[in-house]
Amino acid sequence: MIYSGKAVTATLLDDGIAELKFDLQGESVNKFNRETIEELAQAAAALKADGNVKGLIVTSGKGVFIVGADITEFTDMFKLPEDEIAGWCLSANQAFNAVEDLPFPTVCAINGIALGGGLEMALSCDFRVAATTAQVGLPEVKLGLFPGFGGTVRMPRLIGVDNAVEWIAAGGQHKTDKALKDGVLDAVVEPEKLKDAAIALVKQCLEGKIDYQAKRAEKQQPLKLPPMENMMAFQTSGAFVAQQAGRNYPAPVAAVNVMQQHGGMTRDQALEVEAKNFAKIAKTPQATSLVGLFLADQAVKKANGAHVKKGALEINQAAVLGAGIMGGGIAFQSALKGTPIIMKDIADKALDLGMNEASKLLARRVERKRLDAAGMGKVLSQIRPTLNYGDFADVDVVVEAVVENEKIKQSVLAEVEEKLKGDAVLASNTSTISITRLASALKKPENFAGMHFFNPVHMMPLVEIIRGEKTSDTTVATLVKYAQKMGKNPVVVNDCPGFLVNRVLFPYFGGFGLLLRDGADFQAVDKAMEKFGWPMGPAYLLDVVGIDTGVHAAAVMAEGFPERMNYGFKDATTVMFENKRYGQKTNVGFYRYEEDKKGKPKKVVDDETYTLLAPHVGERQEISEEEIVARMMIPMCTETVRCLEDNIVGSAAEADMAMIYGIGFPPFRGGPLRYIDSIGTREFVALCDKYAHLGGIYEAPQLLKDKAAKGESFFG
Template sequence: MIYEGKAITVNLIEDGIAELKFDLQGDSVNKFNRVTLEDLKAAVEAIQGNSDVKGVLVTSGKDVFIVGADITEFGEAFKQSEEEIVAWGLEANKIFCAIEDLSVPTLTAINGIALGGGFEMCLSTDLRVMSDKAKVGLPEVKLGLMPGFGGTVRLPRVIGADNAIEWICMGAENKPEKALKDGAVDAVVAADKLKDQSVAMLKAAIAGEINWQARREEKTSKLKLNTMEQMMVFETAKGFVAGQTKGHYPAPIVAIKSMQKAANMGRDKALEVEAKGFAQLAKTSESNALIGLFMNDQLLKKKAKEFDKAAKPTNKAAVLGAGIMGGGIAFQSALKGTPIMMKDIAEAGIELGLNEANKLLAKRVERKKMKPLAMGETLNRIRPTLSYAEFGDVDTVVEAVVENPKVKKMVLAELEDKVREDAIITSNTSTISIDLLAADLKRPENFLGMHFFNPVHMMPLVEVIRGAKTSPEAVATVVAYAKKMGKTPIVVNDCPGFLVNRVLFPYFAGFAGLVRDGADFQKVDKVMEKFGFPMGPAYLLDVVGIDTGVHANEVMAEGFPDRMKADFKTSMEVMFENERYGQKNGKGFYVYETDKKGKPKKVVDQATYDLIKPVVAEAKDFEAEDIIARCMIPMCIEIARCLEEGIVDTPAEADMGLIFGIGFPPFRGGACRYMDAVGMAEFVALCDKYADLGNLYKPTARMREMAANGESYFG
């Protein structure tokens, strides 16, 4: 034994080869936390002091190689000043440089996932052999950061600047074929041959059959591009990335600038440039928000896992009501392996649902994400029917009929008599109270909401809505089924609109008030899109459907009349009265034409301005900050109410619901983190500035208490 620590061991295995094995005690994965870095430093020093070592083989004792840095340690680390973060980064990099500078050849055997710092560890060795089951990459940009353990220095010198920019700015997990094609690894081998092949290659390097010194020289020298080539590569990349990120995500641009600045430097000076870029990004609000999202996502997965013990398996499902939504639900269930009955009262509905599933599957085949045989197998899992004849062994049913409480109650009562007594029945309602729908059911304990978002195949969120009488087992079963479908479930309690729509409609109300007061709906859209939403409120209403919006707004107004019942006629109501329902019939606030790809393209229509003229004030040019405040304040106050009333358990779940459900800007982290970034005292003062606009703009007593005490949602 050359070295033994809590995360790393080093043993001589054969012919002078030292195996440096990552195997973090007490954890299911390897990651770069403080313990691992300290161990790595000590392990390298032990190897340096051992004259018997002729080569170093880096391996993992777990199914993964190294998943990356321990993100839970970022919070404390990033509270330091930029200068302190730079110093920390350079100190850590001395360890990786010590590996790179060993007097013997080094090789990493990549057995599983090697991401972020894990892949940077691989890059510090001379050679890399990858299992055909592994994935490698530098995903730091997804956390608002850039590589900090030498990734921006070594990767461009190993695979070329063009490829490195793509790898770092996309942050993808790369499969073995791409890693080998781009030159990130030297060989890809079958998983069961990985160690033998790695040892063989390392022995070849020790014997002088592989020029490992030349590879090392290339990694530690200047980039092999002349001045003109550098300008072409980096300037073109900066322009393209800026267009893609719209200025909201600084990390990719900082990474490119760092690589460009360090192109004519040797390794050690280049690492100083990287450390400064990393530290700069570590202090941004974007990285704080995106790291927060990662932590929130981990919480969601942990909470969802807690339901597993009480869950019953869903081996056969059913959806009532075919059409676009029913077809989407059937597609998603079948795609992930759960057979599903798709029932409708008419052949036309069945045909529409099957066409939707078929269209989605055909697109997957076209994009080479699925083979035709798999498409056929998936379609075979969808069983269309006009009767309840085969519902006797269904485990979970999703009711997805028209959004009308009378119709839903009639269908649910009929359904309850056709399924087993222990079958779980859910409603895909977007706004109607679960307790209202459960009122006449014989087994309300087996009933709850399962709200999918449209389009089902793209939207990751499923709201699981617990009614007053819903059993814990029913909730757990539906959470498990949602996970099985590849969705992210968030459990909320019943109220009009539940979480997402309850919070979305005050945002629409803020928009309605702006238009009433003379704001141009086009400008409102542009401002909110620049704020970070994928589409502004008028465009979003067109996509959701004006008729759907009017119906949901009525439910919200009835549920929360003190603040959601408008005392004026809204522009949305005018659109509805004139049968302008949005994209579904080609005209709403905008009119829709079909582009070359067959997708709807919005076009400005003067008729909209003529129609809403009687219900709006004289045109007024609002400042962007006014537009943002008037849209965002009602949404943020409502999310605070949902937390205070226990509709949703945690700020993390509230924020993830908005990001997954309505496209809240991820780089802002969600409504709770947005309020934290503003500061609760400042946010309450902003609310007070707009208090004359009504109850939607009046913060809760708890928010005022938080402001007075300097509290925040995420501490």
């Protein structure tokens, strides 16, 4: 044994070839924490000092290679001053440099996922051999960062500027065929041949058949492009990256800029530039929010894992009641992800519509080469349309997705309950109706919960699992498991009007109504909120959701929370509804909709909207973007706090992720509660007080006041 640590070992094999193995004790995967980096440096020093070592292979003792840096450990480091962060990067890079500078050939054997620091470790070796099952990438930009362990230095020198920009600025995770084509990998073999292939490559270097020193030198010297070509390459790619990333995501552009800055430098000089700029980007609010988003996503997964452990049943057969857009979407998603599903309706015409919806979605996947014709046929065969309950005795989970009417839903649920086996789980896809009230029609309310999908089902990642007063842990566990099998991100919430997402969304729409009442132009509000980061402004969003749907849900909110959400005036959305302007479904709402060249609805300004609104809104006035944002965001954020306060949602992480998954809250702002944190709880309470005269949706909840008084935040 040359070196033995808790994360890294080095052993001498036959013929003077050593094996450096990553196998982090107590963890299911390898990741770069402080301990691993320190041990890597120590192992490299031990290998260099051992005169018996002639070559090295780098391997993993896990099912993956290295998943990247331990972001949970490094977040505290990002709070340090820039110079200290840069110093840490350079210190960590000494370990990678020590491997790259070993006086013998090095080959990395990538057996599985190698992301971020994992791929950067592989890049520090002379060659990279991967198993066919491996996937590699540098996804740091998705955390608001860019590679800080030498990735921006070695990658462009290894694969060229254009390819490096794509790999780093897009942050993708790639299969071995692309990695081999682009030059990130040198060979790809079957998993069982990986170690032997790596050893064979080392031997070829030792026999002089391959010049490993020339390969190494490429990564340590400046880019080979002439200065003018170098500048043109980076300027062209930089402009494209800036256009794709948008103004709210600075990391991709910063990555291109830093590669250009150090393109003419040697490795060690370039690493200093990388470290300095990494420290700058790590201190941006976007990095703080996106890293927080990653941690919140992990927290939601952990919470869901805890739910599933509470007795989730096996799900071998599902069923959906109702073959409309939602029912057809649910059937498609279940079948696509491998759970056979029965789709029941009361009319053949409805079943045809449901199957056509599934066929259209699958045809699109075939067009985009994400599925072949045989795969499409297999998925369709997993959806069984029916007009009766013939096979429901074998169903494990049933999702009711009929019309949003309480009496009809109760009738359908009671009817299907009689057809199910004793432990089958029953769920309602409702967006507004109380799960506890729906359960009153059932003999086994403990087997019933809400399962709220968002439209379109195949695109929206969130599913709210709503626990009624009598819902059992097993039912919740089973529905969480089913949502996960469908490829969705479930968040468990307790029953209340609007559940979590709609309860939080409709005060936001309430703020919109109040702004228009006070003379704001709906187009100006849309532009301000889109600039803030929303994919669409509130007027456009209401048109997409459906004005009729919005008015119905707003009435439920007003009844459930009259002290805050009964506004006492006719708002602009109600005016649109009374004039049968329901949005995209009728081709006119706040905007008018025309087909674009691709046949998709394109919004255009409709002067009639202003004519209809005029008698019901204040005299038009210009309101600053800052005030628009405050008046729109305060109601959403305060209601999110109330949901946490009322135990509707279990944690701040789950609350924020539900808004990200469910309604497209700007990811770079991290979610409503992290947005409050970015402003400061004391400062946010002051903002609430400034607008409290507008009504209850602007009043600071007690939980927020308490945190402000103690100087606390929601995320520590």
